[in-house]
Amino acid sequence: MKTVHNFNAGPCALPQQAVDKAIDALKDFAGTGMPVICVSHRSKEWSAVMDECRALWKELLNIPDTHEVLFLGGGASMGFLYTAMNFLENKAGYLETGVWAKKALKEAKGLGNAYAVASSAETTFNYIPKGYEIPSDLDYFHITTNNTIYGTEIHEDIDCPVPLIADMSSDIMSRPVDVSKYAMIYGGAQKNVGPAGVTFFIVKKDLLGKVSRYIPTMLNLQTHIDGESMFNTPPVFPIFVMTETLRWVKELGGVEAIYKINKEKAALLYDEIDRNSLFVGTAAKEDRSIMNVCFVMAPGYEALQDEFMAFAKERGMVGIKGHRSVGGFRASIYNACPVESVQALVDCMKEFEALKK
Numbered sequence: 001m002k003t004v005h006n007f008n009a010g011p012c013a014l015p016q017q018a019v020d021k022a023i024d025a026l027k028d029f030a031g032t033g034m035p036v037i038c039v040s041h042r043s044k045e046w047s048a049v050m051d052e053c054r055a056l057w058k059e060l061l062n063i064p065d066t067h068e069v070l071f072l073g074g075g076a077s078m079g080f081l082y083t084a085m086n087f088l089e090n091k092a093g094y095l096e097t098g099v100w101a102k103k104a105l106k107e108a109k110g111l112g113n114a115y116a117v118a119s120s121a122e123t124t125f126n127y128i129p130k131g132y133e134i135p136s137d138l139d140y141f142h143i144t145t146n147n148t149i150y151g152t153e154i155h156e157d158i159d160c161p162v163p164l165i166a167d168m169s170s171d172i173m174s175r176p177v178d179v180s181k182y183a184m185i186y187g188g189a190q191k192n193v194g195p196a197g198v199t200f201f202i203v204k205k206d207l208l209g210k211v212s213r214y215i216p217t218m219l220n221l222q223t224h225i226d227g228e229s230m231f232n233t234p235p236v237f238p239i240f241v242m243t244e245t246l247r248w249v250k251e252l253g254g255v256e257a258i259y260k261i262n263k264e265k266a267a268l269l270y271d272e273i274d275r276n277s278l279f280v281g282t283a284a285k286e287d288r289s290i291m292n293v294c295f296v297m298a299p300g301y302e303a304l305q306d307e308f309m310a311f312a313k314e315r316g317m318v319g320i321k322g323h324r325s326v327g328g329f330r331a332s333i334y335n336a337c338p339v340e341s342v343q344a345l346v347d348c349m350k351e352f353e354a355l356k357k
């Protein structure tokens with residue numbers, strides 16, 4: 001198999017150990033003599049996986065008893081709708097930090113009164129708005145902690161006078177989080193915690209049941225709390241791989257340990273972007289994401305973009321093309337992206353500079 005450095009934005013690199021366990025489980029799951037995708041989701045072997053997955057989430061993120069963790073289908077995009085359905089009564093505020101935030105807001109507008117409290121749209125979302133005031137009469141305030149497309153990130157758990165809801169699709173498990181500060185945290189698994197097909201929700205239980213609208217059964221988070229994420233058939237295979245991914249996080253020393261590695265990986269790449277005269281970073285420095293690193297050719301060198309892309313591709317770099325809405329380059333360096341891959345990209349940028357200057 002050829003060696004690649006996988007910088008895909010999602011789906012993306014997963015820990016090899018988790019992938020290998022998934023392959024094994026497709027042959028014989030937990031000694032059942034059946035592939036994991038062929039056993040009953042009501043079997044005791046499957047229940048053990050669900051229990052372990054839930055327990056790992058609670059342990060790794062220090063989730064308090066006030067909150068429950070759910071594994072559902074639909075993706076983060078369905079999470080936008082779950083949010084509004086379950087929490088919007090009178091008015092909701094959104095921090096508009098990118099396309100995902102806008103899509104989340106759109107779902108809320110479809111159900112009631114929702115608006116952007118602050119936005120960085122005027123500069124193509126290259127920074128996180130600051131100094132805005134969160135009105136105290138909101139049902140909730142919604143943030144996107146990591147803006148996958150633009151490479152900006154809210155690095156701390158903000159203080160919020162109203163229930164705080166966060167889409168953490170692309171930075172969950174990358175840093176410690178004070179879950180008690182959030183009414184809900186949700187996201188698609190396919191950036192940092194598993195394959196596509198499962199969506200995580202960490203919900204503060206006593207905040208549910210406060211809206212007056214009829215909530216369809218499947219969109220009601222209470223349904224899934226009562227059903228322990230098995231009201232209907234759960235996405236068994238993605239949950240299996242997610243469990244193995246979380247085992248890997250735990251073996252590495254947990255979220256604190258991975259956070260340290262993530263910061264080092266990000267610094268390695270940002271330092272090169274800042275040093276190398278051919279490239280410039282696009283996100284405001286103080287808001288730079290440690291998960292998605294976005295950069296473009298420096299002024300005067302724009303014409304070299306395609307050439308660098310080809311140069312990097314030849315050296316095994318995969319997925320460094322920026323999102324189609326912003327162009328340039330984006331290296332997604334999620335938990336499972338090894339430091340060796342980041343170093344390979346840095347070396348590649350250095351080599352390219354030496355060739356051109």
Ligand SMILES: *Cc1c(COP(=O)(O)O)cnc(C)c1O
Pocket residue numbers: 010074075076077078100144146147148167168169170187188189191
């Ligand atoms: C990828 C992504 C989404 C969309 O996730 P789906 O699971 O494909 O719906 C939403 N928000 C953020 C921040 C993302 O990175």
